[in-house]
Amino acid sequence: xxxxxxxxxxxxxxxxxxxxxxxxxxxxxxxxxxxxxxxxxxxxxxxxxxxxxxxxxxxxxxxxxxxxxxxxxxxxxxxxxxxxxxxxxxxxxxxxxxxxxxxxxxxxxxxxxxxxxxxxxxxxxxxxxxxxxxxxxxxxxxxxxxxxxxxxxxxxxxxxxxxxxxxxxxxxxxxxxxxxxxxxxxxxxxxxxxxxxxxxxxxxxxxxxxxxxxxxxxxxxxxxxxxxxxxxxxxxxxxxxxxxxxxxxxxxxxxxxxxxxxxxxxxxxxxxxxxxxxxxxxxxxxxxxxxxxxxxxxxxxxxxxxxxxxxxxxxxxxxxxxxxxxxxxxxxx
Amino acid sequence: xxxxxxxxxxxxxxxxxxxxxxxxxxxxxxxxxxxxxxxxxxxxxxxxxxxxxxxxxxxxxxxxxxxxxxxxxxxxxxxxxxxxxxxxxxxxxxxxxxxxxxxxxxxxxxxxxxxxxxxxxxxxxxxxxxxxxxxxxxxxxxxxxxxxxxxxxxxxxxxxxxxxxxxxxxxxxxxxxxxxxxxxxxxxxxxxxxxxxxxxxxxxxxxxxxxxxxxxxxxxxxxxxxxxxxxxxxxxxxxxxxxxxxxxxxxxxxxxxxxxxxxxxxxxxxxxxxxxxxxxxxxxxxxxxxxxxxxxxxxxxxxxxxxxxxxxxxxxxxxxxxxxxxxxxxxxxxxxxxxxxxxxxxxxxxxxxxxxxxxxxxxxxxxxxxxxxxxxxxxxxxxxxxx
Numbered sequence: 189x190x191x192x193x194x195x196x197x198x199x200x201x202x203x204x205x206x207x208x209x210x211x212x213x214x215x216x217x218x219x220x221x222x223x224x225x226x227x228x229x230x231x232x233x234x235x236x237x238x239x240x241x242x243x244x245x246x247x248x249x250x251x252x253x254x255x256x257x258x259x260x261x262x263x264x265x266x267x268x269x270x271x272x273x274x275x276x277x278x279x280x281x282x283x284x285x286x287x288x289x290x291x292x293x294x295x296x297x298x299x300x301x302x303x304x305x306x307x308x309x310x311x312x313x314x315x316x317x318x319x320x321x322x323x324x325x326x327x328x329x330x331x332x333x334x335x336x337x338x339x340x341x342x343x344x345x346x347x348x349x350x351x352x353x354x355x356x357x358x359x360x361x362x363x364x365x366x367x368x369x370x371x372x373x374x375x376x377x378x379x380x381x382x383x384x385x386x387x388x389x390x391x392x393x394x395x396x397x398x399x400x401x402x403x404x405x406x407x408x409x410x411x412x413x414x415x416x417x418x419x420x421x422x423x424x425x426x427x428x429x430x431x432x433x434x435x436x437x438x439x440x441x442x443x444x445x446x447x448x449x450x451x452x453x454x455x456x457x458x459x460x461x462x463x464x465x466x467x468x469x470x471x472x473x474x475x476x477x478x479x480x481x482x483x484x485x486x487x488x489x490x491x492x493x494x495x496x497x498x499x500x501x502x503x504x505x506x507x508x509x510x511x512x513x514x515x516x517x518x519x520x521x
Numbered sequence: 522x523x524x525x526x527x528x529x530x531x532x533x534x535x536x537x538x539x540x541x542x543x544x545x546x547x548x549x550x551x552x553x554x555x556x557x558x559x560x561x562x563x564x565x566x567x568x569x570x571x572x573x574x575x576x577x578x579x580x581x582x583x584x585x586x587x588x589x590x591x592x593x594x595x596x597x598x599x600x601x602x603x604x605x606x607x608x609x610x611x612x613x614x615x616x617x618x619x620x621x622x623x624x625x626x627x628x629x630x631x632x633x634x635x636x637x638x639x640x641x642x643x644x645x646x647x648x649x650x651x652x653x654x655x656x657x658x659x660x661x662x663x664x665x666x667x668x669x670x671x672x673x674x675x676x677x678x679x680x681x682x683x684x685x686x687x688x689x690x691x692x693x694x695x696x697x698x699x700x701x702x703x704x705x706x707x708x709x710x711x712x713x714x715x716x717x718x719x720x721x722x723x724x725x726x727x728x729x730x731x732x733x734x735x736x737x738x739x740x741x742x743x744x745x746x747x748x749x750x751x752x753x754x755x756x757x758x759x760x761x762x763x764x765x766x767x768x769x770x771x772x773x774x775x776x777x778x779x780x781x782x783x784x785x786x787x788x789x790x791x792x793x794x795x796x797x798x799x800x801x802x803x804x805x806x807x808x809x810x811x812x813x814x815x816x817x818x819x820x821x822x823x824x825x826x827x828x829x830x831x832x833x834x835x836x837x838x839x840x841x842x843x844x845x846x847x848x849x850x851x852x853x854x855x856x857x858x859x860x861x862x863x864x865x866x867x868x869x870x871x872x873x874x875x876x877x878x879x880x881x882x883x884x885x886x887x888x889x890x891x892x893x894x895x896x897x898x899x900x901x902x903x904x905x906x907x908x
Binding site: 202203206207210211214217218332333335336337338339340341344345347348351352449450451453454455457458461462468472473476477479484485487488491492495496499 | 739742743745746747748749750751752754755756758759837841844845848849850851864867868870873874877880883886887890891894895
């Protein structure tokens, strides 16, 4: 197991490098650089541009040096000092801005995974065991609709229904009265009570996929002879199903975190923008619109790396869950 | 939204040995592969019905100028956020029975406080509708001047809002119809681009194997593991605002296909790997066929159907991605009309609460994506007729 963990960690290095390259590319793509935008911004506000400050900034980001040196300085700052650069829009260090938001995003993604598993496992089992029943068709239908409807559309519908029929305006995870208070039980309960709607909306597409995966796998397993044997031995039906085929069908299921996570992160960004939650989404969009590129690049980098870490965790979980995979992978080393 | 359904292939319905739709066995034995696929697909009722929907959407997209009752830019300040009108067929107001499609006009008053228009139906103002009527002049496909519309008001001066109006009093129905062209075509063009990438990289990966395969596999895993929406947002934000509509359109399509090719590449690679070991490929090679002939004549025909299925399933992903980007204002820009661009109207609670019909383009997205998914699933299930 330890060899496996080490090998997987080792595999992650090139991927992380590639993600950092992509994030840097996004920073570099808009015409001009940080400095020209900054100067334009300052002169637009009618402020004078301080030459020494510009020199200092040029020095800091190596703007007059070749592109790979700029990249090295950027990524070096992040890895060594946790310095993601400056947000010119907020006039603050990017690292001051992102972590609160990233924290809520991670919490939201985790909650979404837990909820979609909690929904998908029982529904998937039900659909497979009662194949072609009314319930199966209903869930399949809802699943298809969930897959086909854009996340942001669901969020908009939710906003509309909440407003038109319940007279409530939605938005925000932390209620205003808790906005500035430190974390305590009241605030946590408040966050949880505001979290369910975004979690359900973000989770729809993922849950739909998970249900279909589990159903298909379980259907394959249910036809196998060992199920017949278990039944012939007189085990109660729920035990026949839960004890053997469900466990077998779960392996591909665990590995789905790896596929579902990018979707959840993307969905989280979209839904947060519509519901104006205090997560990465709205700030990323705003940064991109204002070409506040260090901020945007930091978000893309952090979201990408976190997704990778999530995928890694799902791979390790899978190896822990399914000895066949563990042994197959250990032999390759 | 960049999803790959990791589903297990199942036979159409799990009854092996059954002859497709009961045709006599001898004729099936001689039937071509495409015929077998077609016979199987035809039994898939949901897929066939969805295919009809897709064809209809495609027709609407191709002939949108003719189908729409008016042009998408045709505005009317007096009809800001006018609600959808109900279609009537029977009119007895004149004392005797009068048949014919018509709607009733609006009475509108401006709310003094909110300045929003409030509409009530005015049954004395009857707007007669008809098919193949003269209306707003347009240029078919931007070239042929014409002014006949599939349906519209008999009197070109009148206006009809079957699906309501947006904030500039433009007809939602016409805008959704025009959006069909852009949204569907961006799906098609995007898939065409990712088809090239996917088939070339997947084919190379599967055919050569070894180190090349390993590298391309890592590339695919990498592309699949990054969250697509933030990346798409970042890349499309870099598309300069001053680019014309057509250039932006292509830039967005390229960005979408850069990330959307992975699933196809995996399918192609998997097929190549399994076919490489088949006896008929070995036989062809022993017969002295060159590499390209083996691929083109012997291998390609046996997985074209899988590629078609994969392609059909990736069009909806493109459509979803485009609508998400355009909704955020990072994708296509007005005056280009796509479903995503139309959804920008529904961005805040005020417009949704006052005019819920601005959400209708999203319904169009759902219908198109759903139909394409069902068709793709159907093709995939019937793709291997020799199972």
